[in-house]
Amino acid sequence: MELKEKYLEYFKGKKYNITTFGCQMNEHDSERISYILEDLGYTYTSDRNSADFILFNTCLVRENAELKLYGQVSSLKKLKKEHPEKIIVVSGCMMQTSTAREVIVNKHKEVDIVFGTKNINSLADLILRFLETGQRVIDISTDYGKDDFEKYNSTNYFQAYVNIMRGCDNFCSYCIVPQSRGREESRRPYSIIEEIEYLVDQGYKEFTLLGQNVNSYGNKTNYGFTFPELLNRVAKIKGVERLRFTSSHPKDLSDELVYVMRDNDNICNFFHLPMQSGSNDVLEKMNRKYTIEKYIERANKLKKEIPGIALSTDIIVGFPTETEEDFQKTLEACQIVQFDSAFTFKYSPRPKTLAAKLPIIDDEIVQDRFQRLLDELYPIFYQKNNEYIGRTVKVLIESESKNNPEIMTGRTDTFKLCHVKASKDLIGKFVDVKITDNTSFTIAGDLVK
Ligand code: SAH
Ligand code: SF4
Ligand code: F3S
Numbered sequence: 160m161e162l163k164e165k166y167l168e169y170f171k172g173k174k175y176n177i178t179t180f181g182c183q184m185n186e187h188d189s190e191r192i193s194y195i196l197e198d199l200g201y202t203y204t205s206d207r208n209s210a211d212f213i214l215f216n217t218c219l220v221r222e223n224a225e226l227k228l229y230g231q232v233s234s235l236k237k238l239k240k241e242h243p244e245k246i247i248v249v250s251g252c253m254m255q256t257s258t259a260r261e262v263i264v265n266k267h268k269e270v271d272i273v274f275g276t277k278n279i280n281s282l283a284d285l286i287l288r289f290l291e292t293g294q295r296v297i298d299i300s301t302d303y304g305k306d307d308f309e310k311y312n313s314t315n316y317f318q319a320y321v322n323i324m325r326g327c328d329n330f331c332s333y334c335i336v337p338q339s340r341g342r343e344e345s346r347r348p349y350s351i352i353e354e355i356e357y358l359v360d361q362g363y364k365e366f367t368l369l370g371q372n373v374n375s376y377g378n379k380t381n382y383g384f385t386f387p388e389l390l391n392r393v394a395k396i397k398g399v400e401r402l403r404f405t406s407s408h409p410k411d412l413s414d415e416l417v418y419v420m421r422d423n424d425n426i427c428n429f430f431h432l433p434m435q436s437g438s439n440d441v442l443e444k445m446n447r448k449y450t451i452e453k454y455i456e457r458a459n460k461l462k463k464e465i466p467g468i469a470l471s472t473d474i475i476v477g478f479p480t481e482t483e484e485d486f487q488k489t490l491e492a493c494q495i496v497q498f499d500s501a502f503t504f505k506y507s508p509r510p511k512t513l514a515a516k517l518p519i520i521d522d523e524i525v526q527d528r529f530q531r532l533l534d535e536l537y538p539i540f541y542q543k544n545n546e547y548i549g550r551t552v553k554v555l556i557e558s559e560s561k562n563n564p565e566i567m568t569g570r571t572d573t574f575k576l577c578h579v580k581a582s583k584d585l586i587g588k589f590v591d592v593k594i595t596d597n598t599s600f601t602i603a604g605d606l607v608k
Pocket of ligand 3: 181182340
Protein backbone atom coordinates (compact mmCIF):
# COMPACT_ATOMS: atom_id res chain seq x y z
CA MET A 160 0.00 0.00 0.00
CA GLU A 161 1.63 3.18 -1.22
CA LEU A 162 -0.11 5.53 1.17
CA LYS A 163 0.90 3.40 4.12
CA GLU A 164 4.57 3.81 3.13
CA LYS A 165 4.11 7.57 3.00
CA TYR A 166 2.99 7.64 6.64
CA LEU A 167 5.53 5.16 8.06
CA GLU A 168 7.39 7.98 9.80
CA TYR A 169 4.14 9.53 11.05
CA PHE A 170 3.09 6.34 12.89
CA LYS A 171 6.47 5.89 14.60
CA GLY A 172 6.11 6.31 18.36
CA LYS A 173 2.37 7.00 18.13
CA LYS A 174 0.17 5.47 20.82
CA TYR A 175 -3.39 4.22 20.74
CA ASN A 176 -6.03 3.60 23.37
CA ILE A 177 -9.31 1.68 23.00
CA THR A 178 -12.34 1.77 25.29
CA THR A 179 -14.71 -1.13 24.67
CA PHE A 180 -18.37 -1.24 25.66
CA GLY A 181 -20.72 -4.21 25.33
CA CYS A 182 -20.40 -7.92 24.74
CA GLN A 183 -17.70 -10.39 23.66
CA MET A 184 -18.33 -9.58 19.99
CA ASN A 185 -17.28 -6.03 20.68
CA GLU A 186 -14.30 -7.12 22.78
CA HIS A 187 -13.23 -9.31 19.91
CA ASP A 188 -13.76 -6.50 17.38
CA SER A 189 -11.48 -4.38 19.55
CA GLU A 190 -8.84 -7.12 19.32
CA ARG A 191 -9.14 -6.95 15.54
CA ILE A 192 -8.91 -3.13 15.60
CA SER A 193 -5.84 -3.31 17.79
CA TYR A 194 -4.14 -5.66 15.31
CA ILE A 195 -4.75 -3.18 12.47
CA LEU A 196 -3.43 -0.25 14.51
CA GLU A 197 -0.28 -2.11 15.52
CA ASP A 198 0.24 -3.16 11.94
CA LEU A 199 0.29 0.52 11.00
CA GLY A 200 2.90 1.23 13.69
CA TYR A 201 0.90 2.33 16.74
CA THR A 202 1.68 0.93 20.18
CA TYR A 203 -0.87 0.49 22.98
CA THR A 204 -1.18 2.73 26.02
CA SER A 205 -3.68 2.30 28.85
CA ASP A 206 -3.56 6.06 29.49
CA ARG A 207 -6.29 7.52 27.30
CA ASN A 208 -5.26 11.16 27.65
CA SER A 209 -1.71 10.57 26.48
CA ALA A 210 -2.78 8.53 23.44
CA ASP A 211 -2.51 9.96 19.91
CA PHE A 212 -5.35 7.77 18.67
CA ILE A 213 -8.34 7.41 20.97
CA LEU A 214 -11.05 4.95 19.99
CA PHE A 215 -14.42 4.10 21.53
CA ASN A 216 -15.98 0.82 20.41
CA THR A 217 -19.61 1.31 21.34
CA CYS A 218 -22.68 -0.68 22.44
CA LEU A 219 -26.33 0.37 22.55
CA VAL A 220 -28.04 -2.70 23.92
CA ARG A 221 -29.20 -0.68 26.93
CA GLU A 222 -29.52 3.06 27.30
CA ASN A 223 -26.89 3.38 30.03
CA ALA A 224 -24.14 2.08 27.72
CA GLU A 225 -25.10 4.80 25.26
CA LEU A 226 -25.18 7.59 27.84
CA LYS A 227 -21.79 6.56 29.18
CA LEU A 228 -20.30 6.85 25.70
CA TYR A 229 -21.65 10.37 25.15
CA GLY A 230 -20.22 11.36 28.54
CA GLN A 231 -16.79 9.96 27.80
CA VAL A 232 -16.58 11.49 24.32
CA SER A 233 -17.71 14.88 25.65
CA SER A 234 -14.99 14.78 28.27
CA LEU A 235 -12.40 14.79 25.46
CA LYS A 236 -13.56 18.13 23.98
CA LYS A 237 -10.99 20.10 25.94
CA LEU A 238 -8.17 17.65 25.17
CA LYS A 239 -8.97 17.85 21.45
CA LYS A 240 -8.95 21.65 21.58
CA GLU A 241 -5.51 21.67 23.18
CA HIS A 242 -4.21 18.87 20.93
CA PRO A 243 -6.06 19.04 17.61
CA GLU A 244 -3.56 16.54 16.17
CA LYS A 245 -4.98 13.72 18.31
CA ILE A 246 -7.33 11.45 16.37
CA ILE A 247 -10.65 10.62 18.05
CA VAL A 248 -12.63 7.71 16.69
CA VAL A 249 -16.03 6.18 17.43
CA SER A 250 -16.91 2.72 16.10
CA GLY A 251 -19.16 -0.23 16.86
CA CYS A 252 -22.83 -0.95 17.30
CA MET A 253 -24.02 2.58 18.10
CA MET A 254 -22.63 3.82 14.81
CA GLN A 255 -24.74 1.28 12.91
CA THR A 256 -27.95 3.11 13.81
CA SER A 257 -28.66 6.50 12.28
CA THR A 258 -29.95 8.15 15.48
CA ALA A 259 -26.84 7.54 17.56
CA ARG A 260 -24.55 8.18 14.62
CA GLU A 261 -26.15 11.56 13.97
CA VAL A 262 -25.62 12.59 17.59
CA ILE A 263 -21.90 11.81 17.26
CA VAL A 264 -21.57 13.35 13.82
CA ASN A 265 -23.58 16.52 14.53
CA LYS A 266 -22.90 17.24 18.18
CA HIS A 267 -19.40 15.90 18.64
CA LYS A 268 -17.17 17.78 16.24
CA GLU A 269 -14.17 16.49 18.22
CA VAL A 270 -14.70 13.08 16.60
CA ASP A 271 -12.58 12.59 13.46
CA ILE A 272 -13.42 9.09 12.25
CA VAL A 273 -16.65 7.09 12.51
CA PHE A 274 -17.05 3.51 11.33
CA GLY A 275 -19.34 0.56 12.01
CA THR A 276 -19.23 -3.12 12.91
CA LYS A 277 -18.92 -4.36 9.36
CA ASN A 278 -16.01 -2.41 7.94
CA ILE A 279 -13.32 -3.03 10.55
CA ASN A 280 -11.16 -4.54 7.82
CA SER A 281 -10.98 -1.15 6.07
CA LEU A 282 -9.87 0.77 9.16
CA ALA A 283 -6.31 1.29 7.91
CA ASP A 284 -7.66 2.89 4.73
CA LEU A 285 -10.00 5.13 6.72
CA ILE A 286 -7.14 6.39 8.88
CA LEU A 287 -4.94 7.04 5.84
CA ARG A 288 -7.79 8.81 4.11
CA PHE A 289 -8.21 11.02 7.16
CA LEU A 290 -4.48 11.82 7.28
CA GLU A 291 -4.42 12.62 3.54
CA THR A 292 -7.45 14.88 3.45
CA GLY A 293 -7.66 16.24 6.99
CA GLN A 294 -11.43 15.81 6.54
CA ARG A 295 -13.66 13.83 8.86
CA VAL A 296 -14.21 10.28 7.68
CA ILE A 297 -17.60 8.66 8.21
CA ASP A 298 -17.84 5.22 6.71
CA ILE A 299 -20.54 2.72 7.62
CA SER A 300 -20.57 -0.25 5.34
CA THR A 301 -23.60 -2.45 4.96
CA ASP A 302 -21.84 -5.69 4.27
CA TYR A 303 -18.89 -7.54 5.73
CA GLY A 304 -16.99 -7.98 2.49
CA LYS A 305 -14.79 -11.03 2.06
CA ASP A 306 -15.06 -13.85 4.61
CA ASP A 307 -11.40 -13.55 5.51
CA PHE A 308 -9.17 -15.26 7.90
CA GLU A 309 -9.44 -12.80 10.78
CA LYS A 310 -6.35 -11.31 12.35
CA TYR A 311 -6.31 -9.93 15.87
CA ASN A 312 -4.31 -9.35 19.03
CA SER A 313 -5.83 -11.55 21.68
CA THR A 314 -5.75 -10.17 25.20
CA ASN A 315 -3.43 -13.03 26.12
CA TYR A 316 -1.49 -15.74 24.33
CA PHE A 317 -3.54 -18.74 25.42
CA GLN A 318 -7.23 -17.83 25.04
CA ALA A 319 -8.88 -16.71 21.82
CA TYR A 320 -12.30 -15.66 20.65
CA VAL A 321 -13.29 -16.88 17.20
CA ASN A 322 -16.25 -15.38 15.33
CA ILE A 323 -18.31 -18.09 13.72
CA MET A 324 -21.20 -15.88 12.73
CA ARG A 325 -22.35 -12.31 12.68
CA GLY A 326 -25.64 -10.52 13.10
CA CYS A 327 -28.94 -11.91 14.36
CA ASP A 328 -32.28 -12.80 12.78
CA ASN A 329 -34.27 -13.36 15.96
CA PHE A 330 -35.77 -9.94 16.59
CA CYS A 331 -36.54 -10.41 20.26
CA SER A 332 -38.91 -7.51 20.76
CA TYR A 333 -36.70 -5.63 23.25
CA CYS A 334 -33.42 -6.05 21.40
CA ILE A 335 -31.57 -3.66 19.13
CA VAL A 336 -28.80 -6.08 18.12
CA PRO A 337 -30.46 -7.12 14.80
CA GLN A 338 -30.39 -3.44 13.86
CA SER A 339 -26.83 -2.84 15.00
CA ARG A 340 -25.27 -6.06 13.72
CA GLY A 341 -27.57 -6.75 10.78
CA ARG A 342 -28.88 -10.06 9.46
CA GLU A 343 -27.37 -13.34 10.54
CA GLU A 344 -24.46 -14.63 8.48
CA SER A 345 -22.37 -17.72 9.16
CA ARG A 346 -18.67 -17.82 8.38
CA ARG A 347 -17.47 -20.63 6.16
CA PRO A 348 -16.59 -23.70 8.26
CA TYR A 349 -13.18 -24.15 6.67
CA SER A 350 -12.27 -20.54 7.31
CA ILE A 351 -13.10 -21.07 11.01
CA ILE A 352 -11.21 -24.35 11.22
CA GLU A 353 -8.18 -22.89 9.47
CA GLU A 354 -8.16 -19.97 11.87
CA ILE A 355 -8.30 -22.24 14.93
CA GLU A 356 -5.57 -24.53 13.57
CA TYR A 357 -3.39 -21.48 13.04
CA LEU A 358 -4.07 -20.30 16.62
CA VAL A 359 -3.26 -23.75 18.02
CA ASP A 360 0.09 -23.53 16.23
CA GLN A 361 0.64 -20.19 17.93
CA GLY A 362 0.11 -21.89 21.33
CA TYR A 363 -3.51 -21.00 22.11
CA LYS A 364 -5.31 -23.55 24.30
CA GLU A 365 -8.79 -22.25 24.98
CA PHE A 366 -11.21 -21.15 22.29
CA THR A 367 -14.57 -19.43 22.56
CA LEU A 368 -16.75 -19.56 19.46
CA LEU A 369 -18.81 -16.38 19.15
CA GLY A 370 -22.20 -15.62 17.66
CA GLN A 371 -25.42 -13.98 18.84
CA ASN A 372 -27.12 -17.35 18.45
CA VAL A 373 -24.54 -20.02 17.67
CA ASN A 374 -27.27 -22.68 17.58
CA SER A 375 -28.48 -21.40 14.24
CA TYR A 376 -24.99 -21.67 12.70
CA GLY A 377 -25.19 -22.77 9.07
CA ASN A 378 -28.86 -21.86 8.56
CA LYS A 379 -29.44 -20.15 5.23
CA THR A 380 -26.20 -21.65 3.85
CA ASN A 381 -25.19 -24.68 1.83
CA TYR A 382 -22.15 -25.36 4.05
CA GLY A 383 -23.47 -28.72 5.20
CA PHE A 384 -22.47 -27.94 8.80
CA THR A 385 -24.87 -27.43 11.70
CA PHE A 386 -23.55 -25.95 14.95
CA PRO A 387 -23.18 -29.34 16.67
CA GLU A 388 -21.26 -30.60 13.63
CA LEU A 389 -18.99 -27.58 13.61
CA LEU A 390 -18.42 -27.87 17.35
CA ASN A 391 -17.63 -31.56 17.05
CA ARG A 392 -15.19 -30.84 14.22
CA VAL A 393 -13.42 -28.08 16.15
CA ALA A 394 -13.25 -30.23 19.30
CA LYS A 395 -11.29 -32.81 17.29
CA ILE A 396 -8.54 -30.33 16.36
CA LYS A 397 -5.44 -31.48 18.21
CA GLY A 398 -4.35 -28.82 20.71
CA VAL A 399 -7.83 -27.45 21.41
CA GLU A 400 -7.68 -28.08 25.13
CA ARG A 401 -10.80 -26.17 26.07
CA LEU A 402 -13.69 -25.19 23.88
CA ARG A 403 -16.46 -22.76 24.82
CA PHE A 404 -19.18 -20.96 22.87
CA THR A 405 -21.69 -18.17 23.38
CA SER A 406 -24.59 -17.31 23.04
CA SER A 407 -27.29 -19.92 22.58
CA HIS A 408 -30.97 -19.35 21.99
CA PRO A 409 -33.02 -21.89 23.97
CA LYS A 410 -35.44 -22.41 21.07
CA ASP A 411 -32.61 -23.87 18.96
CA LEU A 412 -30.82 -26.00 21.56
CA SER A 413 -30.87 -29.46 19.99
CA ASP A 414 -30.28 -32.85 21.60
CA GLU A 415 -27.49 -33.29 19.11
CA LEU A 416 -25.62 -30.33 20.62
CA VAL A 417 -26.03 -31.79 24.11
CA TYR A 418 -24.59 -35.12 22.92
CA VAL A 419 -21.63 -33.48 21.20
CA MET A 420 -20.86 -31.68 24.47
CA ARG A 421 -21.24 -34.88 26.45
CA ASP A 422 -19.01 -36.87 24.12
CA ASN A 423 -16.08 -34.43 23.85
CA ASP A 424 -14.09 -33.94 27.05
CA ASN A 425 -12.54 -30.69 25.85
CA ILE A 426 -15.92 -28.97 25.40
CA CYS A 427 -16.43 -27.16 28.68
CA ASN A 428 -19.20 -28.20 31.04
CA PHE A 429 -20.75 -24.79 31.04
CA PHE A 430 -23.78 -23.45 29.23
CA HIS A 431 -24.99 -19.87 28.93
CA LEU A 432 -28.69 -20.15 28.17
CA PRO A 433 -30.52 -16.81 28.31
CA MET A 434 -33.93 -17.31 29.93
CA GLN A 435 -35.03 -13.63 30.01
CA SER A 436 -38.24 -14.35 31.96
CA GLY A 437 -40.08 -17.18 33.70
CA SER A 438 -43.51 -16.07 32.49
CA ASN A 439 -44.95 -17.43 29.27
CA ASP A 440 -46.94 -14.24 28.71
CA VAL A 441 -43.79 -12.16 28.92
CA LEU A 442 -41.74 -14.62 26.84
CA GLU A 443 -44.38 -14.39 24.15
CA LYS A 444 -44.35 -10.61 24.15
CA MET A 445 -40.56 -10.77 24.02
CA ASN A 446 -40.91 -12.89 20.87
CA ARG A 447 -38.63 -15.53 22.38
CA LYS A 448 -40.48 -18.47 20.75
CA TYR A 449 -40.21 -20.89 23.69
CA THR A 450 -42.21 -21.50 26.83
CA ILE A 451 -40.71 -21.67 30.30
CA GLU A 452 -41.61 -25.37 30.38
CA LYS A 453 -39.54 -25.93 27.25
CA TYR A 454 -36.69 -23.87 28.75
CA ILE A 455 -36.68 -25.97 31.93
CA GLU A 456 -36.85 -29.16 29.89
CA ARG A 457 -33.75 -28.07 27.93
CA ALA A 458 -31.89 -27.16 31.12
CA ASN A 459 -32.80 -30.55 32.60
CA LYS A 460 -31.58 -32.33 29.49
CA LEU A 461 -28.21 -30.61 29.84
CA LYS A 462 -27.99 -31.52 33.52
CA LYS A 463 -28.97 -35.13 32.90
CA GLU A 464 -26.52 -35.78 30.06
CA ILE A 465 -23.65 -33.71 31.45
CA PRO A 466 -23.53 -34.18 35.22
CA GLY A 467 -21.97 -31.22 37.01
CA ILE A 468 -22.64 -28.81 34.13
CA ALA A 469 -22.86 -25.17 35.22
CA LEU A 470 -25.68 -23.05 33.81
CA SER A 471 -25.72 -19.30 33.46
CA THR A 472 -28.41 -17.04 32.09
CA ASP A 473 -29.62 -13.55 31.21
CA ILE A 474 -32.75 -12.18 32.87
CA ILE A 475 -34.62 -8.97 32.12
CA VAL A 476 -36.73 -7.43 34.88
CA GLY A 477 -39.53 -4.97 34.23
CA PHE A 478 -40.28 -5.80 30.62
CA PRO A 479 -43.42 -3.80 29.64
CA THR A 480 -46.60 -5.49 30.90
CA GLU A 481 -44.68 -7.67 33.43
CA THR A 482 -47.00 -8.13 36.42
CA GLU A 483 -46.04 -9.15 39.93
CA GLU A 484 -47.36 -12.60 39.05
CA ASP A 485 -45.12 -12.75 35.97
CA PHE A 486 -42.18 -11.71 38.09
CA GLN A 487 -42.95 -14.43 40.66
CA LYS A 488 -42.72 -16.94 37.84
CA THR A 489 -39.22 -15.70 37.05
CA LEU A 490 -38.24 -16.24 40.70
CA GLU A 491 -39.77 -19.73 40.63
CA ALA A 492 -37.90 -20.63 37.45
CA CYS A 493 -34.62 -19.53 39.07
CA GLN A 494 -35.31 -21.92 41.96
CA ILE A 495 -36.13 -24.77 39.60
CA VAL A 496 -33.13 -24.36 37.31
CA GLN A 497 -30.59 -23.46 40.04
CA PHE A 498 -28.33 -21.21 37.96
CA ASP A 499 -24.64 -20.99 38.74
CA SER A 500 -24.52 -17.37 37.61
CA ALA A 501 -26.66 -14.82 35.82
CA PHE A 502 -26.56 -11.45 34.12
CA THR A 503 -29.54 -9.46 35.31
CA PHE A 504 -30.84 -6.36 33.56
CA LYS A 505 -33.52 -3.77 34.07
CA TYR A 506 -35.50 -3.42 30.87
CA SER A 507 -34.36 -0.47 28.80
CA PRO A 508 -36.53 0.68 25.87
CA ARG A 509 -34.53 0.79 22.63
CA PRO A 510 -35.47 2.88 19.60
CA LYS A 511 -37.28 1.16 16.73
CA THR A 512 -37.75 -2.12 18.61
CA LEU A 513 -41.25 -3.59 18.91
CA ALA A 514 -41.27 -3.42 22.71
CA ALA A 515 -40.46 0.30 22.65
CA LYS A 516 -44.09 0.90 21.65
CA LEU A 517 -45.36 -0.69 24.89
CA PRO A 518 -45.96 1.35 28.06
CA ILE A 519 -43.04 1.13 30.49
CA ILE A 520 -43.29 0.07 34.12
CA ASP A 521 -42.69 2.48 36.96
CA ASP A 522 -39.00 2.62 37.81
CA GLU A 523 -39.58 2.08 41.53
CA ILE A 524 -41.37 -1.20 40.85
CA VAL A 525 -38.62 -2.30 38.49
CA GLN A 526 -35.90 -1.44 41.00
CA ASP A 527 -37.74 -3.35 43.73
CA ARG A 528 -38.13 -6.45 41.53
CA PHE A 529 -34.53 -6.20 40.44
CA GLN A 530 -33.35 -6.25 44.05
CA ARG A 531 -35.66 -9.14 44.90
CA LEU A 532 -34.31 -11.08 41.94
CA LEU A 533 -30.75 -10.64 43.20
CA ASP A 534 -31.84 -11.65 46.72
CA GLU A 535 -33.26 -14.83 45.21
CA LEU A 536 -30.25 -15.59 43.00
CA TYR A 537 -27.25 -14.91 45.26
CA PRO A 538 -27.99 -17.71 47.77
CA ILE A 539 -28.40 -20.12 44.83
CA PHE A 540 -25.02 -19.06 43.42
CA TYR A 541 -23.52 -19.41 46.89
CA GLN A 542 -24.90 -22.90 47.30
CA LYS A 543 -23.68 -23.94 43.84
CA ASN A 544 -20.17 -22.69 44.59
CA ASN A 545 -20.23 -24.19 48.06
CA GLU A 546 -20.65 -27.64 46.51
CA TYR A 547 -17.07 -27.27 45.21
CA ILE A 548 -15.54 -27.27 48.68
CA GLY A 549 -13.27 -30.26 49.18
CA ARG A 550 -13.10 -30.97 45.44
CA THR A 551 -9.96 -30.71 43.34
CA VAL A 552 -10.57 -28.87 40.08
CA LYS A 553 -8.49 -28.00 37.03
CA VAL A 554 -8.01 -24.26 36.60
CA LEU A 555 -6.51 -22.37 33.69
CA ILE A 556 -4.65 -19.50 35.38
CA GLU A 557 -5.43 -16.23 33.60
CA SER A 558 -3.98 -13.32 35.57
CA GLU A 559 -2.95 -11.81 38.86
CA SER A 560 -5.90 -10.94 41.03
CA LYS A 561 -6.68 -7.23 41.09
CA ASN A 562 -6.11 -6.70 44.80
CA ASN A 563 -3.26 -9.06 45.57
CA PRO A 564 -0.38 -9.92 43.21
CA GLU A 565 0.31 -13.13 45.16
CA ILE A 566 -3.12 -14.47 44.29
CA MET A 567 -3.80 -15.68 40.76
CA THR A 568 -7.23 -15.98 39.19
CA GLY A 569 -8.39 -18.44 36.61
CA ARG A 570 -11.42 -20.40 35.50
CA THR A 571 -12.58 -23.95 35.91
CA ASP A 572 -14.04 -25.88 33.03
CA THR A 573 -17.43 -24.84 34.49
CA PHE A 574 -16.41 -21.16 34.21
CA LYS A 575 -16.10 -20.66 37.98
CA LEU A 576 -13.79 -17.80 38.81
CA CYS A 577 -11.16 -19.34 41.09
CA HIS A 578 -8.56 -17.63 43.31
CA VAL A 579 -5.41 -19.48 44.25
CA LYS A 580 -2.10 -18.54 45.86
CA ALA A 581 0.43 -19.17 43.11
CA SER A 582 3.27 -17.55 41.23
CA LYS A 583 2.91 -15.46 38.11
CA ASP A 584 4.71 -17.96 35.91
CA LEU A 585 1.68 -20.22 36.12
CA ILE A 586 -0.33 -17.76 34.00
CA GLY A 587 -1.47 -19.62 30.88
CA LYS A 588 -1.05 -23.02 32.53
CA PHE A 589 -3.50 -25.58 33.88
CA VAL A 590 -3.16 -26.33 37.59
CA ASP A 591 -5.07 -28.48 40.07
CA VAL A 592 -6.69 -26.56 42.91
CA LYS A 593 -8.26 -28.02 46.03
CA ILE A 594 -11.22 -25.79 46.89
CA THR A 595 -11.45 -24.56 50.48
CA ASP A 596 -13.61 -21.46 50.29
CA ASN A 597 -16.32 -19.72 48.26
CA THR A 598 -18.56 -16.69 47.87
CA SER A 599 -21.59 -16.31 45.58
CA PHE A 600 -19.26 -15.29 42.75
CA THR A 601 -15.93 -17.03 43.33
CA ILE A 602 -14.30 -20.17 44.63
CA ALA A 603 -10.83 -20.31 46.17
CA GLY A 604 -8.34 -22.94 47.20
CA ASP A 605 -4.78 -24.24 47.33
CA LEU A 606 -2.51 -25.56 44.61
CA VAL A 607 -2.21 -29.31 44.59
CA LYS A 608 1.44 -30.10 43.97
N1 SAH B 1 -27.65 -12.73 21.48
C1 SAH B 1 -27.49 -12.86 22.86
C2 SAH B 1 -27.73 -11.62 23.70
C3 SAH B 1 -27.14 -10.36 23.35
S1 SAH B 1 -27.61 -9.04 24.37
C4 SAH B 1 -28.51 -13.81 23.30
O1 SAH B 1 -29.63 -13.79 22.82
O2 SAH B 1 -28.18 -14.54 24.19
C5 SAH B 1 -27.29 -9.69 26.00
C6 SAH B 1 -28.47 -9.58 26.90
O3 SAH B 1 -28.84 -8.23 27.08
C7 SAH B 1 -29.75 -10.23 26.44
O4 SAH B 1 -29.74 -11.62 26.63
C8 SAH B 1 -30.80 -9.56 27.28
O5 SAH B 1 -30.95 -10.21 28.52
C9 SAH B 1 -30.18 -8.19 27.52
N2 SAH B 1 -30.88 -7.15 26.78
C10 SAH B 1 -31.00 -7.01 25.45
N3 SAH B 1 -31.76 -5.95 25.14
C11 SAH B 1 -32.15 -5.39 26.32
C12 SAH B 1 -32.96 -4.27 26.68
N4 SAH B 1 -33.53 -3.53 25.74
N5 SAH B 1 -33.12 -3.99 27.99
C13 SAH B 1 -32.55 -4.77 28.94
N6 SAH B 1 -31.78 -5.83 28.66
C14 SAH B 1 -31.58 -6.15 27.37
FE1 SF4 C 1 -31.03 -9.84 20.65
FE2 SF4 C 1 -32.62 -11.92 20.68
FE3 SF4 C 1 -30.77 -11.72 18.78
FE4 SF4 C 1 -30.04 -12.21 21.28
S1 SF4 C 1 -31.27 -13.58 20.00
S2 SF4 C 1 -29.13 -10.71 19.89
S3 SF4 C 1 -31.52 -11.07 22.47
S4 SF4 C 1 -32.53 -10.38 19.04
FE1 F3S D 1 -23.83 -4.25 22.54
FE2 F3S D 1 -23.44 -4.65 20.02
FE3 F3S D 1 -22.86 -6.54 21.74
S1 F3S D 1 -25.17 -3.59 20.89
S2 F3S D 1 -24.30 -6.20 23.39
S3 F3S D 1 -21.89 -4.60 21.61
S4 F3S D 1 -23.69 -6.81 19.70
